[in-house]
Every structure is written in structure tokens, then in C-alpha cells.
Amino acid sequence: MSAxxxxxxxxxxxxxxxxxxxxxxxxxxxxARAVTAAQARAVAxxxxxxxxxxxxxxxxxxxxxxxxxxxxxxVARRMWHCAHSFAPEFATPMAAVAGAVAExxxxxxxxxxxxxxxxxxxxxxxxxxxxxxxxxxxxxxxVDPAAPRSPGKLVIxxxxxxxxxATSGARGRxxxxxxxxxxxxxxxxxxxxxxxxxxxxxxxxxxxxxxIRRLPARQxxxxxxxxxxxxxxxxxTLTEAEIATALDAGQTTAEAMLRCRKILGAVLVLQxxxxxxxxxxxxxxxxxxxxxxxxxx
Amino acid sequence: MSDLTRxxxxxxxxxxxxxxxxxxxxxxxxxxxxxxxxxxxxxxACDRYANVDGVLTRVDPLxxxxxxxxxxGEVVSFLEDGREWEGDLVQPPARFVTAxxxxxxxxxxxxxxxxxxxxxxxxxxxxxxxxxxxxxxGVKLKIDTDRHLGPETAIxxxxxxxxxxxxxxxxxxxMMSLGGVHHLTGGSKKEGRATCEALLxxxxxxxxxxxxxxxxxxxxEAGKEPVIDGAREERMRVGCGSAxxxxxxxxxFRHVDEVVVVDDHITxxxxxxxxxxxxxxxxxxxxxxxxxxTPGRYFRVAEPGQGWGGTNITDPLAIIERFDAKVARxxxxxxxxxxxxxxxxxxxxxxxxxxxxxxxxxxxxxxxARVQENCEPALCSVVFIGGAGGSLRAGVTENPVKLTRSVxxxxxxxxxxxxxxxxxxxxxxxYMVDVTRMPENSFGYVPTPALVAPIEFxxxxxxxxxxxxxxxxxxxxxxxxxVERRLNRDTExxxxxxxxxxxxxxxxx
Numbered sequence: 049m050s051a052x053x054x055x056x057x058x059x060x061x062x063x064x065x066x067x068x069x070x071x072x073x074x075x076x077x078x079x080a081r082a083v084t085a086a087q088a089r090a091v092a093x094x095x096x097x098x099x100x101x102x103x104x105x106x107x108x109x110x111x112x113x114x115x116x117x118x119x120x121x122x123v124a125r126r127m128w129h130c131a132h133s134f135a136p137e138f139a140t141p142m143a144a145v146a147g148a149v150a151e152x153x154x155x156x157x158x159x160x161x162x163x164x165x166x167x168x169x170x171x172x173x174x175x176x177x178x179x180x181x182x183x184x185x186x187x188x189x190x191v192d193p194a195a196p197r198s199p200g201k202l203v204i205x206x207x208x209x210x211x212x213x214a215t216s217g218a219r220g221r222x223x224x225x226x227x228x229x230x231x232x233x234x235x236x237x238x239x240x241x242x243x244x245x246x247x248x249x250x251x252x253x254x255x256x257x258x259x260i261r262r263l264p265a266r267q268x269x270x271x272x273x274x275x276x277x278x279x280x281x282x283x284x285t286l287t288e289a290e291i292a293t294a295l296d297a298g299q300t301t302a303e304a305m306l307r308c309r310k311i312l313g314a315v316l317v318l319q320x321x322x323x324x325x326x327x328x329x330x331x332x333x334x335x336x337x338x339x340x341x342x343x344x345x
Numbered sequence: 346m347s348d349l350t351r352x353x354x355x356x357x358x359x360x361x362x363x364x365x366x367x368x369x370x371x372x373x374x375x376x377x378x379x380x381x382x383x384x385x386x387x388x389x390a391c392d393r394y395a396n397v398d399g400v401l402t403r404v405d406p407l408x409x410x411x412x413x414x415x416x417x418g419e420v421v422s423f424l425e426d427g428r429e430w431e432g433d434l435v436q437p438p439a440r441f442v443t444a445x446x447x448x449x450x451x452x453x454x455x456x457x458x459x460x461x462x463x464x465x466x467x468x469x470x471x472x473x474x475x476x477x478x479x480x481x482x483g484v485k486l487k488i489d490t491d492r493h494l495g496p497e498t499a500i501x502x503x504x505x506x507x508x509x510x511x512x513x514x515x516x517x518x519x520m521m522s523l524g525g526v527h528h529l530t531g532g533s534k535k536e537g538r539a540t541c542e543a544l545l546x547x548x549x550x551x552x553x554x555x556x557x558x559x560x561x562x563x564x565x566e567a568g569k570e571p572v573i574d575g576a577r578e579e580r581m582r583v584g585c586g587s588a589x590x591x592x593x594x595x596x597x598f599r600h601v602d603e604v605v606v607v608d609d610h611i612t613x614x615x616x617x618x619x620x621x622x623x624x625x626x627x628x629x630x631x632x633x634x635x636x637x638x639t640p641g642r643y644f645r646v647a648e649p650g651q652g653w654g655g656t657n658i659t660d661p662l663a664i665i666e667r668f669d670a671k672v673a674r675x676x677x678x679x680x681x682x683x684x685x686x687x688x689x690x691x692x693x694x695x696x697x698x699x700x701x702x703x704x705x706x707x708x709x710x711x712x713x714a715r716v717q718e719n720c721e722p723a724l725c726s727v728v729f730i731g732g733a734g735g736s737l738r739a740g741v742t743e744n745p746v747k748l749t750r751s752v753x754x755x756x757x758x759x760x761x762x763x764x765x766x767x768x769x770x771x772x773x774x775x776y777m778v779d780v781t782r783m784p785e786n787s788f789g790y791v792p793t794p795a796l797v798a799p800i801e802f803x804x805x806x807x808x809x810x811x812x813x814x815x816x817x818x819x820x821x822x823x824x825x826x827x828v829e830r831r832l833n834r835d836t837e838x839x840x841x842x843x844x845x846x847x848x849x850x851x852x853x854x
Contacts, residue, residue: 054551056785068377069391102378269390270371270382 053098055091063087067098070149073169074157082162090168093156097123097149108141109273123152130239133310137247140273146173147214147242154238168238173214173245175238178206187213189232189315202234202315202328210312212238216249217317223265223272223279227294228252232315234328244311252298252316259284286319295323302326370399401792440822441842443763444474444799445787460815462806463822465843469806471819472843473741480795482731483509483524484547485777486565487516489724491582491685492573493609493649494519495560502556506539507532511557518581521555523547529794541794547727548780548788548796567727568781574651578723582654582684583716586613587642589684592719593712594620600708601678601691603629607646607664608684609655617641629679630672634664654683661690668698680709686717726779729761729788731798733774740815741802747812748802749774755849757804757812760842762787776800803842805850 053067061083063074072094076086101108104124112131119125119141127141127148150170158166158177166177167185176185184205204210217230224246231248235241254260261282265274268281286294295316302314302325313326374381374389374396381389388395395402442461459474488494494511495501501509501521509523528540546553552566564572571578583589586608594615597604604615615621616629618641635646646664650657658664661681668677677694691709692700705713738745751757752774759766759776762783769775780787789797810816845851 052546052551054549054786068379069389099378102380105379267384268387270384 053095055094057087063090065091065094065153067094070098071171072150072153074153074167075169076157076163076166078163078165082160086157086160086163086166089156090153093153097152100124101145101149108145109271111138111140123148126151126239130237130243133240134243134247134305139243139247142273143243143246144239145242146170147175147212147238147240150175151212151238170238173238173242174212176204176211176213178204180206182206184208189215189230202232204234209236210234211236212241214238214241214245216242216245223268223274225250225274225277225279226253226298227260227280227283228298228316228318230315230317231298232317234312234314234326235310236312240310244305244314248298248302248305248314248316251301252294252318254286254290254294257286257290259286283319288321291318291321294318295321299323299325370396372396372399372401374401376401441763442472442474442801442822443760443784443787444476444801445762445784460819461822462819463843466845468845470843471804471806471809471814473802473809473814475737475740475800476789476797477731477733477737477800478791478793478795478797479731479733480530480793481526481734482529482544482729482796482798483522484544484780485728485730486521486523486547487726487728488519488521488563488565488571489581489721489726490519490571490573490578491609491655492519492561492571492578492651493655494521494563494573495557499560500558502558503543503553504539505556506536508536508540508543508555511560523555524796537794541790541796544729544796545788545790548729548798549786550727550780565725565727567725569725570723571725580685580687580717580720581723582608583686583719584684585611586654586684587611587618589613589682589716590615590618590641591620593716594618594624594626596712596715597680597709598624598626600706600712601680602626603631603677603679605631605633605661605665605679605681606684607654607656607658607661607681607688609647609649610644611638612643612646612654612664614641614643628672629677630669631679632666632669634666653688654685661688662692662700665700668694668700670698673698680705680713682713682716684716685720686713686715689713727781728777729780729796729798730775730777731796733776733800737800738774741812742809742815743813751804751808751812752802755847755852756808757802758842758847760801760803762799763801763842765840801842803847805848808850 053065056064058064065072065074074087074090076083100121101124104119104121107118108124108127112128112135117125117128117132119128124141127144130144130148131139131141147170150168150173154166154168154175154177157163159179164179164182165185168175174187178185184203187202187204189202202213212235213232215230215232217224217228226249228249231245231252233241233245233248235244260280262278263281264276265272265279266276268279295318298316302311302316305311306313306326311326313324313328315328316323316325371382371384374383374394376394377391379390383389383394383396385396385399442459461472461474463470463472497511497513499511500507501511501523508528509521509525512520512522514520524540524544529537543553543555547565547567550567552564552569554562554564556562561574584592586606589606590604590613597615598621602616606613612633612635614631614633616626616631621641633643633646635643638644647656647658649655652658653661673694675694675696675698679692679694679700680689681692682689689705691703691705693703695701738748742748748757749772752759752768759768759774761776761778764778764782766776766778769777787799791797
């Protein structure tokens, strides 16, 4: 029996939209009436979005090949094109799904007169919007939800180019081929950040290392878009040299993406070590800070 | 159906006897449109549903309630500084492990997934936390509205399937009874699935559209206004027409000669009503159609409908037969108003004693606004009702009937998702709970079909031992960590599950 989408206004005024595997937290700021109208648009866009994607699921799970997009849905096509922009790296449109959903729901709300800022956070894949002159968004980057010692806050102001932030990693909900605890990517838009985070999460790796347990994706999720590819199930303790080697591999890939302007920056985290690539503006976490932040894991 | 006992149903189709395959079994999850194919021991794309021994099982993180000192505030441990705040010497634990997401150890239930010890005011307490699979369950709907939803005993349908019926009216609201074992497992497969889905959505506070045979189409959502035949209801009538006369007679009698409060149940007439008599309102000679009950009170002035006061009336004069020429006089001022104040009209009798519409004087209009203001909001209440079967109770103790007795003797306090429940008298543990007091999305289902609902049993450690509890499985509150969803609860005073006043031993001299 299939449950429909659900919508809930949280006590702090944010909107929680859920349907199956999608869990979105949506915030929008501005005049009360403009905010209410924007929330209604977000809900209207959200309903039916999962059905729209499910209708083309087999193609969304297939690797991106060739130059002509076989998909029809607006969000599905967006996913395909974002995955395609990273060719020849192996990616399916599903690598962009969380970011593309966040972007689509945010786009239904903003821009509109009376609104100053907004975001749609799809389980850590975040689409942001800021009106000119709006205060910056500050995103806390949490590496390990069980030990929320944050390496810092990411600051994104209206004049910064980034509007998408995504995180991937072996501890996340979707399967990773790599071993990074987390990779957080800042990009021009959310679906691009999503694909990049997935690919960088895969790149931080130590192929063949005995402390890394892997299982074919299909064994974990029979209809996984990763097929028989081994995905990471657990990572044992690594030496500092091994951690550096794995992070080097990720950093090399990240720098290549940076050079061709696919991403704006990335934060790679593995067993307590952090690498920052690109122009990521991080500020130390101040315990007295009172500004609203996005928790982001 | 009739020769099945409660425990036959609770034990459900025997999964244990299903032939085991050599290869792990994969199942198709139908909880959302993605329709994941889930391997044994794994979860679907949402991480909420998993394949546990071939059974689709909800594996949402365990919900733990945290007592928050102030609504929306930071979580402050009650143990640290709650003493001053609460102002009493009771020191209940600050955390309560609810059964939401606890899972079950179905089909044997032995022991329950979490048996948690804590301390309350120096007393060792145990909370047995489990999700129950309820084939014997349903919801009672109380729809606060004046709209006629359908005749008593009319079938209520969800997606065309019979899922319950309109039941006896108590208070001015309309009551429905949905679910129950016969709709869930006694009818066709389709009927069972539709019933389970309607109950699940209602209990998880989602909107559900129901159709009443010979009545309306209604959208019900716990804690929200009902939407009846496409129109969202706002208010419920202030009382019946007679009650309205009683409440407002003082405000009316100086400004008008006659007031008729139109209502589907009882229509009130000021000059004939006891309240009017006490204020020396003279007779006006008004003759109302319908069945006179006691003075100034009329039954069935019209048919039920979507017009004035829940009747089918659109022209209020339709219920006035005439004004008696022996008593009435030209110039007589008459107010007609519905019991919600949504409809009103003001008339003055002409020389032929015919009521002629006139501009309503300001004080009269104010009184109409007052009627409107005093109406309670239209609202849907959803109360889950379920009976805990023998196998669920076996997860708590090796001797299930002892648990029932322990609950009767108020040695054991029952909660559902941490929310207060009402326990029915009589056998078994049949409880009711207001779903809006529970954590969101507290309910799940199994394809049997049956609902999965959280249930917690809290008692003294010594009482738990006495009823044959699974003592070896007890772990401390601090040990329950890992996957969990924490909710800050600013509970109403006295409603926190682990408080001494819930227990009989605390009340005895």
C-alpha cells in the first residue's frame, strides 16, 4: 500500500515534506504573506514529484551514455545532464537525485517579491537562494553525526557563486564505492554538487585494502543502480599514511573538477583528517554564535 | 470468522511454518511508489522499511522523548536543573524510550525489543517497549461539525471499500467507527487493504477521504477541520437552538420581539421558551412548522442538509407557518438566526402580519456575531483503539494474564508512544489513545493486514519480577543509544509517563 506525500509545518516555521525516500526540509524567509504563498508553491511542486521520477526509474538507474538525453521529465532531464557533465566518469542520473529534487522544490518558491532567502535541504543535499543583499547562509559541516565535532561552518553570501551544497560518504544513506567519512561539495547548483560529492566520495579510496569491507551493491539493494559494483560496508582503522594516500586520491579528482569549473570547492574528511580544496570559506565554530545555521551531515 | 479467538488472530498466519528457501528471499516493498526490491536483512532506499525474515518491517529509528524545559527551547536535562523548575521532590527520568520504531520480535515476541530500567524518585522502574501488531484495532472519529454526514449505521467507504460505519452520536458531533477485525481480516483482501491504509493514514495524521453511503464525502485529518463535500468547515454550532435561546435571551429581549434559532436538531423560539418566559417576553403568535417538544423547542422543522443550522433550509421563512392574528401585531421585530450564526435575517411584520425583510439594527447584528464567536471550531479527532493480544503480552512476561492484572491493579502504567491512554474495563488490554498526542508517524502496518502501534508498559522493577518478567533482558536507560530520533516534549504537567502518581502503590496509605 503506497502512502502519499506528507507535509508538515515545523514549529520553527520550516516546512517538512516527505514521500518515500525523500525527506526535505524547506525554509523561506521574507514577508509573512510571501512566505506562505511560497510554501504553498513548494507543496504543490512536491506532490507528484516522486511519481514523476518513478515513472522513468529504469532509465534514471542506467549509466549515462551518448549525448542525447532519453528522459522526458524536467527533473529527470536535469539529473541526466548533471551526471553527463562529469563524463567520462561513470555516473547514473540517480547520482543527482537528491540535489535535483531540492533544486526543483526551491525553484518553485524563489525568487518572488517579498522573499529574502530560502533553502531546500534534501537529507544534506541543499539548494540555496539569496536575494541581493541578504545575510549569508552559514552551514555547519558535521563529519560524523554520532560525534558532532564540526570542522567549521561554510559561509555562503549573496555575492558568492555557490548555490548548491551536497555531502556524500560511506556513512551516508546511499552506497559509496569509496571510504571517505564525508565529502562536502560546494557547486553552482545542488544537483551538480550532488554528483560531484558522489564521485569524490568514490575517489577517496584505498583499492584492495584488507581493512575495508565491501559487498556487491545488488546484494544490499537488489535494484541498485550500481549493479554488481562492490560498495563500502565498513572501514577499519587506517594508518596516517594510508589516510593521506586515500585523501590524496580524492584531492586529485577534486582539483581536476575545480580546474574545469565543475565545482567551487570540496571538504574531504577521513578518520579525523580534513582536506579543503578550492575557495571554501570556512569559519571556526564559535560556541557563542547565535545565528541560525543549517545542520548538515 | 466467528470461531476464531483473539489469540488466533494475533498469532497471524504462521510465518514460522513457511518453507524456508535456501537463497535469501527478496521482497517488494509497496510503502511508496519507488517499490524497492529488498533483500533479506536489508532496508529499502528510504531506510525506513526493511526485509526481516521475509516480512516487510518498519525500521524507523527508535523515538526517544526528551523532556524539554520550554517549548522550542534547548534541551536541558531535567536531572541537572529540573528540580527548581518543577518545584517538587519527584525526580523522574528525563528520557523515555517510546516504542515508536522499536520493532517487534514477531512472531514470538519473546522478549520485547527493549526492556529499559530507570529510576524514579529512588524507585527502580522498568519500561517494556514494543511495537504491537494489531489485527483487533480501529479508530473512532469524532467530527465536530453540524453538517449531517450520513444516517446512523451508514457504511463508510475508503476507495470504494467498506471500512466502517457512522455510529451513535454523542455530544453534537458526528461519530464514526472505522476498522475493527471484520473489516481488516473478515472481508475481501481489497477491503482489508483499504481498511488498513485508511487507519494507517488517519493514525499518522494524514488526510483521508471517506465516503458515507447516502451521505457526504468527507476529508478527515486529525486535529484539522473536516472538509465536507469539498467545503472546509470552520465552526460548530454554539449549541442546539434551545441552548442558544438560553445563552442569548438576555442579549436579545430588549432589541427584538421574537427570535427563532434554526437548528437541525432543536429549533428554539424565544417567546415560548422558558428563558423568554423568565424575562417576561410576551407571546408573538408565531406558529412554527415541525414537532413541538417542550415549550419553545421544536424537532424536525426541516430535513437535514447544507443550509441554515444543518437543515436543508435556504429561506428561513419556510419554517414559519403564520403569525396568529389574535396575538401578533404589525411592527413586530423578528430575528432568525442559525445555531452557528452563519445565517441570519431580520424581519418586521407589515399590516397583514407578513414578515418583511428589514435592515438589522446594530445591537442585533452584534448578537449574531456573538453567536458566531461562541461556536467552537470544527475539528476532526482521531482516537486509535486496539487490543493487545496474548502474544504481545508474552513479550513482556512469561505469564501474559499477569500483565493484564497488573494493569488493572495500576501497578503497570500503559502508554502509546509516550502518550496517555485510556484502558477499557473488562478482559485483555484494550486501549484508546489520541493520535495527536503521539510522536508523528508513530504507526506502521504489516501486509496481514494489521496496524503496527507502539505500546510501553512501565512498572516497578519488583512488580516486573513478580509478574514473571524477562529479567535477563533488562538494560539501563543510558545503554539505549544508537539509531534514534529524539523528540523534545514539553508535556503537560503530570502526563510524563514515569511519574509516581500513575501508580496505585503510590496512592495507598
